[in-house]
Amino acid sequence: MTAPKTTAIAQTLSAISPFVGPETNERARGKPFAARLGANESVFGPSPKAIAAMQDAAKDVWMYADAECFELRNALADYHGLSADNILIGEGIDGLLNYVVRLFIEPGDCVVTSAGAYPTFNYHVAGFGGKIETVPFKDDREDPDALLDKARECAAKLVYIANPDNPMGSWHNADVIEDMIARLPDGCLLILDEAYIEFAPEGTAPEWDMDNPQVLRMRTFSKAYGMAGARVGYAIGHPDLIRDFGKIRNHFGASRISLEGAVAALADQDYLVQTQDNVARSRARIAEAARANGLEPLPSATNFVTIDCKSDSAFAKRVLSELMERDIFVRMPFNPPQDRCIRISTGPEREMELFEEALPKALTAARAED
Protein backbone atom coordinates (compact mmCIF):
# COMPACT_ATOMS: atom_id res chain seq x y z
CA MET A 1 0.00 0.00 0.00
CA THR A 2 1.44 3.35 -1.00
CA ALA A 3 -0.03 6.56 0.32
CA PRO A 4 -0.14 9.59 -1.94
CA LYS A 5 2.51 12.23 -1.35
CA THR A 6 1.49 15.41 0.40
CA THR A 7 2.23 18.64 -1.48
CA ALA A 8 5.80 19.89 -1.75
CA ILE A 9 4.87 22.72 0.63
CA ALA A 10 3.32 20.36 3.20
CA GLN A 11 6.46 18.24 3.13
CA THR A 12 8.46 21.21 4.39
CA LEU A 13 6.12 21.81 7.36
CA SER A 14 5.78 20.20 10.78
CA ALA A 15 2.37 19.30 12.20
CA ILE A 16 2.54 21.66 15.15
CA SER A 17 -0.21 23.99 16.36
CA PRO A 18 0.89 27.64 16.66
CA PHE A 19 -0.39 27.47 20.24
CA VAL A 20 -0.33 24.54 22.64
CA GLY A 21 -3.88 24.49 24.01
CA PRO A 22 -4.53 24.46 27.75
CA GLU A 23 -6.34 21.13 27.37
CA THR A 24 -3.10 19.63 26.02
CA ASN A 25 -1.25 21.04 29.06
CA GLU A 26 -3.90 19.61 31.37
CA ARG A 27 -3.62 16.15 29.87
CA ALA A 28 0.16 16.28 30.21
CA ARG A 29 -0.08 17.51 33.82
CA GLY A 30 -2.76 15.00 34.70
CA LYS A 31 -4.89 17.68 36.38
CA PRO A 32 -6.98 20.69 35.40
CA PHE A 33 -5.94 24.32 35.85
CA ALA A 34 -7.70 26.27 38.61
CA ALA A 35 -7.53 29.55 36.67
CA ARG A 36 -7.51 29.78 32.88
CA LEU A 37 -5.69 33.07 32.25
CA GLY A 38 -3.46 32.22 29.30
CA ALA A 39 -5.43 32.45 26.07
CA ASN A 40 -7.04 35.90 26.39
CA GLU A 41 -10.46 34.30 26.42
CA SER A 42 -13.08 36.30 28.28
CA VAL A 43 -13.43 34.48 31.59
CA PHE A 44 -16.39 36.82 32.19
CA GLY A 45 -18.31 34.78 29.63
CA PRO A 46 -20.77 35.76 26.91
CA SER A 47 -23.95 37.79 27.33
CA PRO A 48 -26.76 35.74 28.94
CA LYS A 49 -28.85 36.77 25.92
CA ALA A 50 -26.27 35.22 23.58
CA ILE A 51 -26.34 32.03 25.64
CA ALA A 52 -30.14 31.93 25.43
CA ALA A 53 -30.04 32.50 21.66
CA MET A 54 -27.54 29.67 21.23
CA GLN A 55 -29.62 27.34 23.40
CA ASP A 56 -32.65 28.18 21.33
CA ALA A 57 -30.76 27.63 18.07
CA ALA A 58 -29.61 24.18 19.18
CA LYS A 59 -32.91 22.59 18.13
CA ASP A 60 -32.43 23.95 14.58
CA VAL A 61 -28.93 22.59 14.23
CA TRP A 62 -30.10 19.96 11.74
CA MET A 63 -30.10 22.83 9.19
CA TYR A 64 -26.96 24.21 7.62
CA ALA A 65 -26.45 27.87 8.42
CA ASP A 66 -27.27 30.55 5.86
CA ALA A 67 -24.18 30.51 3.62
CA GLU A 68 -24.48 34.28 3.18
CA CYS A 69 -24.69 34.92 6.93
CA PHE A 70 -27.21 37.57 5.92
CA GLU A 71 -28.55 38.41 9.35
CA LEU A 72 -25.20 38.82 11.09
CA ARG A 73 -23.66 40.74 8.18
CA ASN A 74 -26.55 43.17 8.18
CA ALA A 75 -26.50 43.52 11.96
CA LEU A 76 -22.77 44.31 11.81
CA ALA A 77 -23.31 46.73 8.92
CA ASP A 78 -25.95 48.61 10.97
CA TYR A 79 -23.75 48.61 14.04
CA HIS A 80 -20.73 50.05 12.22
CA GLY A 81 -22.63 52.26 9.79
CA LEU A 82 -21.38 50.27 6.78
CA SER A 83 -22.95 48.16 4.05
CA ALA A 84 -23.35 44.39 4.29
CA ASP A 85 -21.18 44.20 1.13
CA ASN A 86 -18.27 45.38 3.27
CA ILE A 87 -18.50 42.45 5.64
CA LEU A 88 -17.27 38.88 5.44
CA ILE A 89 -18.00 36.34 8.17
CA GLY A 90 -15.46 33.65 8.93
CA GLU A 91 -14.49 31.01 11.46
CA GLY A 92 -12.81 33.52 13.74
CA ILE A 93 -9.99 35.80 12.67
CA ASP A 94 -7.85 32.65 12.46
CA GLY A 95 -10.08 31.28 9.70
CA LEU A 96 -10.12 34.63 7.90
CA LEU A 97 -6.33 34.83 8.00
CA ASN A 98 -6.22 31.49 6.23
CA TYR A 99 -8.58 32.79 3.55
CA VAL A 100 -6.69 36.01 2.93
CA VAL A 101 -3.41 34.14 2.50
CA ARG A 102 -5.08 31.60 0.24
CA LEU A 103 -6.51 34.39 -1.87
CA PHE A 104 -3.27 36.35 -2.31
CA ILE A 105 -0.17 34.25 -1.70
CA GLU A 106 1.60 31.99 -4.14
CA PRO A 107 4.82 30.16 -3.24
CA GLY A 108 7.64 32.65 -2.80
CA ASP A 109 5.45 35.74 -2.37
CA CYS A 110 6.67 38.08 0.32
CA VAL A 111 4.62 38.71 3.47
CA VAL A 112 5.67 41.11 6.24
CA THR A 113 4.90 40.94 9.95
CA SER A 114 6.64 41.70 13.25
CA ALA A 115 8.98 39.22 14.93
CA GLY A 116 6.94 37.71 17.74
CA ALA A 117 3.54 38.95 16.48
CA TYR A 118 0.46 36.72 16.22
CA PRO A 119 1.87 33.33 15.13
CA THR A 120 -1.29 31.91 13.57
CA PHE A 121 -0.84 34.34 10.68
CA ASN A 122 2.67 33.03 10.01
CA TYR A 123 1.34 29.49 10.23
CA HIS A 124 -1.11 30.15 7.39
CA VAL A 125 1.50 31.96 5.30
CA ALA A 126 3.81 28.96 5.63
CA GLY A 127 0.97 26.67 4.55
CA PHE A 128 0.74 28.44 1.19
CA GLY A 129 4.49 28.72 0.68
CA GLY A 130 4.69 32.47 1.33
CA LYS A 131 8.00 33.97 2.37
CA ILE A 132 7.77 35.68 5.75
CA GLU A 133 9.93 38.71 6.45
CA THR A 134 9.88 40.13 9.96
CA VAL A 135 10.86 43.40 11.59
CA PRO A 136 11.48 43.90 15.31
CA PHE A 137 9.08 45.53 17.75
CA LYS A 138 10.13 49.03 18.79
CA ASP A 139 9.68 49.91 22.47
CA ASP A 140 7.35 46.92 22.86
CA ARG A 141 5.10 48.15 20.06
CA GLU A 142 4.72 47.00 16.49
CA ASP A 143 6.66 49.42 14.27
CA PRO A 144 4.64 50.75 11.29
CA ASP A 145 7.66 52.48 9.68
CA ALA A 146 9.79 49.35 9.79
CA LEU A 147 6.89 47.23 8.48
CA LEU A 148 6.44 49.61 5.54
CA ASP A 149 10.17 49.76 4.77
CA LYS A 150 10.36 45.98 4.71
CA ALA A 151 7.20 45.73 2.60
CA ARG A 152 8.73 48.08 0.03
CA GLU A 153 12.03 46.23 0.08
CA CYS A 154 10.54 42.80 -0.68
CA ALA A 155 7.50 43.96 -2.72
CA ALA A 156 5.22 42.39 -0.11
CA LYS A 157 1.68 41.44 -1.09
CA LEU A 158 0.53 41.35 2.54
CA VAL A 159 1.60 43.25 5.62
CA TYR A 160 0.15 42.37 9.00
CA ILE A 161 -0.28 44.55 12.07
CA ALA A 162 -2.40 43.99 15.15
CA ASN A 163 -3.68 47.14 16.84
CA PRO A 164 -3.91 46.75 19.82
CA ASP A 165 -1.12 44.20 19.76
CA ASN A 166 -0.89 40.69 21.14
CA PRO A 167 1.34 39.67 23.01
CA MET A 168 2.39 43.08 24.39
CA GLY A 169 -1.01 44.77 24.85
CA SER A 170 0.43 47.94 23.31
CA TRP A 171 -1.32 50.11 20.73
CA HIS A 172 -1.00 53.01 18.31
CA ASN A 173 -3.42 55.88 17.96
CA ALA A 174 -5.59 55.91 14.85
CA ASP A 175 -3.54 58.66 13.18
CA VAL A 176 -0.45 56.44 13.18
CA ILE A 177 -2.38 53.63 11.48
CA GLU A 178 -4.01 56.06 9.04
CA ASP A 179 -0.58 57.40 8.14
CA MET A 180 0.64 53.83 7.60
CA ILE A 181 -2.32 53.16 5.30
CA ALA A 182 -1.59 56.32 3.32
CA ARG A 183 1.98 55.15 2.73
CA LEU A 184 1.23 51.54 1.69
CA PRO A 185 3.10 50.60 -1.46
CA ASP A 186 0.90 49.81 -4.47
CA GLY A 187 -0.05 46.18 -4.73
CA CYS A 188 0.26 45.62 -1.00
CA LEU A 189 -2.69 44.77 1.29
CA LEU A 190 -2.64 45.77 4.95
CA ILE A 191 -4.24 43.25 7.30
CA LEU A 192 -5.28 45.28 10.33
CA ASP A 193 -6.09 42.80 13.11
CA GLU A 194 -8.38 44.51 15.60
CA ALA A 195 -9.17 41.49 17.79
CA TYR A 196 -8.89 43.66 20.94
CA ILE A 197 -10.26 46.95 19.63
CA GLU A 198 -13.25 46.96 22.01
CA PHE A 199 -10.83 47.30 24.94
CA ALA A 200 -8.78 50.14 23.46
CA PRO A 201 -9.14 53.84 24.28
CA GLU A 202 -11.24 55.99 22.00
CA GLY A 203 -9.19 57.17 19.03
CA THR A 204 -7.44 53.83 18.47
CA ALA A 205 -9.51 52.63 15.50
CA PRO A 206 -9.14 54.57 12.23
CA GLU A 207 -12.27 55.98 10.56
CA TRP A 208 -13.86 53.53 8.14
CA ASP A 209 -12.71 54.02 4.55
CA MET A 210 -14.45 51.47 2.38
CA ASP A 211 -13.09 53.01 -0.83
CA ASN A 212 -9.57 51.80 -0.13
CA PRO A 213 -8.97 48.30 -1.60
CA GLN A 214 -5.62 48.01 0.21
CA VAL A 215 -6.93 47.52 3.75
CA LEU A 216 -8.69 44.54 5.29
CA ARG A 217 -9.70 44.93 8.94
CA MET A 218 -10.47 41.94 11.13
CA ARG A 219 -12.59 41.70 14.25
CA THR A 220 -13.92 38.87 16.37
CA PHE A 221 -16.57 37.71 18.82
CA SER A 222 -13.88 35.71 20.65
CA LYS A 223 -12.52 38.38 22.96
CA ALA A 224 -14.79 41.23 24.12
CA TYR A 225 -17.95 39.24 23.35
CA GLY A 226 -16.65 36.19 25.20
CA MET A 227 -17.41 33.65 22.46
CA ALA A 228 -14.02 32.14 21.57
CA GLY A 229 -15.46 28.63 21.35
CA ALA A 230 -18.15 29.74 18.89
CA ARG A 231 -15.60 30.67 16.19
CA VAL A 232 -17.11 33.81 14.69
CA GLY A 233 -14.99 36.61 13.29
CA TYR A 234 -15.46 39.13 10.51
CA ALA A 235 -13.41 41.04 7.98
CA ILE A 236 -14.29 44.55 6.85
CA GLY A 237 -13.17 46.01 3.55
CA HIS A 238 -13.83 47.22 0.03
CA PRO A 239 -16.78 45.35 -1.58
CA ASP A 240 -14.60 43.96 -4.42
CA LEU A 241 -12.16 42.59 -1.90
CA ILE A 242 -14.96 41.05 0.17
CA ARG A 243 -16.54 39.56 -2.96
CA ASP A 244 -13.28 37.81 -3.92
CA PHE A 245 -13.44 35.72 -0.76
CA GLY A 246 -16.51 34.01 -2.23
CA LYS A 247 -14.08 32.17 -4.52
CA ILE A 248 -12.23 30.34 -1.80
CA ARG A 249 -14.09 30.54 1.50
CA ASN A 250 -15.78 27.63 3.22
CA HIS A 251 -19.35 28.75 2.47
CA PHE A 252 -20.95 26.53 5.10
CA GLY A 253 -18.16 26.94 7.64
CA ALA A 254 -20.14 29.08 10.07
CA SER A 255 -22.19 27.27 12.68
CA ARG A 256 -25.90 28.13 12.86
CA ILE A 257 -25.70 28.17 16.66
CA SER A 258 -22.69 30.48 16.65
CA LEU A 259 -24.23 32.93 14.18
CA GLU A 260 -27.40 33.22 16.29
CA GLY A 261 -25.21 33.77 19.35
CA ALA A 262 -23.20 36.49 17.62
CA VAL A 263 -26.32 38.39 16.54
CA ALA A 264 -27.64 38.32 20.12
CA ALA A 265 -24.26 39.27 21.58
CA LEU A 266 -23.97 42.27 19.27
CA ALA A 267 -27.47 43.40 20.24
CA ASP A 268 -26.55 43.33 23.94
CA GLN A 269 -24.23 46.34 24.08
CA ASP A 270 -24.98 46.85 27.80
CA TYR A 271 -23.28 43.55 28.47
CA LEU A 272 -20.29 44.58 26.34
CA VAL A 273 -19.92 47.74 28.46
CA GLN A 274 -20.10 45.60 31.59
CA THR A 275 -17.33 43.35 30.24
CA GLN A 276 -15.22 46.39 29.34
CA ASP A 277 -15.59 47.66 32.94
CA ASN A 278 -14.75 44.24 34.36
CA VAL A 279 -11.69 44.00 32.15
CA ALA A 280 -10.47 47.49 33.11
CA ARG A 281 -10.82 46.65 36.80
CA SER A 282 -9.04 43.33 36.38
CA ARG A 283 -6.22 44.95 34.39
CA ALA A 284 -5.62 47.38 37.25
CA ARG A 285 -5.61 44.51 39.70
CA ILE A 286 -3.09 42.44 37.71
CA ALA A 287 -0.89 45.53 37.37
CA GLU A 288 -1.05 46.13 41.09
CA ALA A 289 -0.14 42.52 41.87
CA ALA A 290 2.82 42.80 39.50
CA ARG A 291 4.08 46.01 41.14
CA ALA A 292 3.57 44.62 44.63
CA ASN A 293 5.94 41.81 43.63
CA GLY A 294 8.63 44.03 42.12
CA LEU A 295 7.63 43.43 38.50
CA GLU A 296 6.59 45.98 35.88
CA PRO A 297 3.17 45.78 34.22
CA LEU A 298 3.08 47.22 30.71
CA PRO A 299 0.23 49.53 29.69
CA SER A 300 -2.54 47.52 28.00
CA ALA A 301 -5.37 48.28 25.58
CA THR A 302 -6.49 44.64 25.61
CA ASN A 303 -8.04 42.07 27.96
CA PHE A 304 -4.63 40.99 29.24
CA VAL A 305 -1.65 42.51 30.99
CA THR A 306 1.90 41.76 29.89
CA ILE A 307 4.29 41.85 32.81
CA ASP A 308 7.97 42.61 32.47
CA CYS A 309 9.72 40.19 34.84
CA LYS A 310 12.79 42.49 34.78
CA SER A 311 15.22 39.73 33.88
CA ASP A 312 15.90 37.39 30.96
CA SER A 313 13.78 34.90 29.05
CA ALA A 314 14.97 31.98 31.17
CA PHE A 315 13.64 33.71 34.28
CA ALA A 316 10.29 34.55 32.67
CA LYS A 317 9.98 30.90 31.62
CA ARG A 318 10.61 29.78 35.18
CA VAL A 319 7.96 32.18 36.52
CA LEU A 320 5.55 30.86 33.91
CA SER A 321 6.15 27.24 34.76
CA GLU A 322 5.96 27.93 38.50
CA LEU A 323 2.57 29.58 37.93
CA MET A 324 1.43 26.59 35.86
CA GLU A 325 2.72 24.34 38.64
CA ARG A 326 0.35 26.25 40.95
CA ASP A 327 -2.56 25.57 38.56
CA ILE A 328 -2.60 28.99 36.89
CA PHE A 329 -2.62 28.77 33.09
CA VAL A 330 -0.72 31.72 31.59
CA ARG A 331 1.42 32.28 28.50
CA MET A 332 4.39 34.41 27.50
CA PRO A 333 5.72 36.06 24.33
CA PHE A 334 7.85 33.76 22.14
CA ASN A 335 10.41 36.22 20.87
CA PRO A 336 13.28 38.25 22.34
CA PRO A 337 13.26 40.82 23.84
CA GLN A 338 9.51 40.46 24.50
CA ASP A 339 10.14 37.04 26.05
CA ARG A 340 11.37 38.70 29.24
CA CYS A 341 7.62 39.04 29.98
CA ILE A 342 4.68 36.89 30.98
CA ARG A 343 1.13 37.58 29.80
CA ILE A 344 -1.90 37.35 32.10
CA SER A 345 -5.49 37.44 30.80
CA THR A 346 -8.02 39.39 32.85
CA GLY A 347 -10.73 37.55 34.77
CA PRO A 348 -13.26 37.74 37.59
CA GLU A 349 -12.70 37.85 41.34
CA ARG A 350 -11.96 34.16 41.92
CA GLU A 351 -9.32 33.96 39.17
CA MET A 352 -7.71 37.20 40.35
CA GLU A 353 -7.45 35.91 43.92
CA LEU A 354 -5.85 32.69 42.73
CA PHE A 355 -3.35 34.63 40.63
CA GLU A 356 -2.51 37.05 43.45
CA GLU A 357 -1.93 34.14 45.78
CA ALA A 358 0.22 32.17 43.32
CA LEU A 359 2.40 35.00 41.98
CA PRO A 360 4.64 35.65 45.02
CA LYS A 361 5.14 31.93 45.55
CA ALA A 362 5.97 31.37 41.88
CA LEU A 363 8.48 34.23 42.00
CA THR A 364 10.16 32.92 45.13
CA ALA A 365 10.47 29.49 43.53
CA ALA A 366 11.72 30.94 40.21
CA ARG A 367 14.35 33.06 42.04
CA ALA A 368 15.50 30.10 44.10
CA GLU A 369 16.30 28.19 40.90
CA ASP A 370 18.67 30.97 39.82
Ligand SMILES: *Cc1c(COP(=O)(O)O)cnc(C)c1O
Ligand atom coordinates in the same frame (compact mmCIF):
# COMPACT_ATOMS: atom_id res chain seq x y z
C1 LIG B 1 -7.10 36.02 19.86
C2 LIG B 1 -6.56 36.63 18.62
C3 LIG B 1 -7.08 36.31 17.39
C4 LIG B 1 -8.00 35.12 17.22
O1 LIG B 1 -9.25 35.46 16.99
P1 LIG B 1 -10.34 34.34 16.61
O2 LIG B 1 -11.42 35.18 16.07
O3 LIG B 1 -10.68 33.62 17.87
O4 LIG B 1 -9.74 33.43 15.59
C5 LIG B 1 -6.63 36.98 16.27
N1 LIG B 1 -5.68 37.92 16.37
C6 LIG B 1 -5.12 38.25 17.55
C7 LIG B 1 -4.08 39.29 17.59
C8 LIG B 1 -5.54 37.59 18.70
O5 LIG B 1 -4.92 37.84 19.86
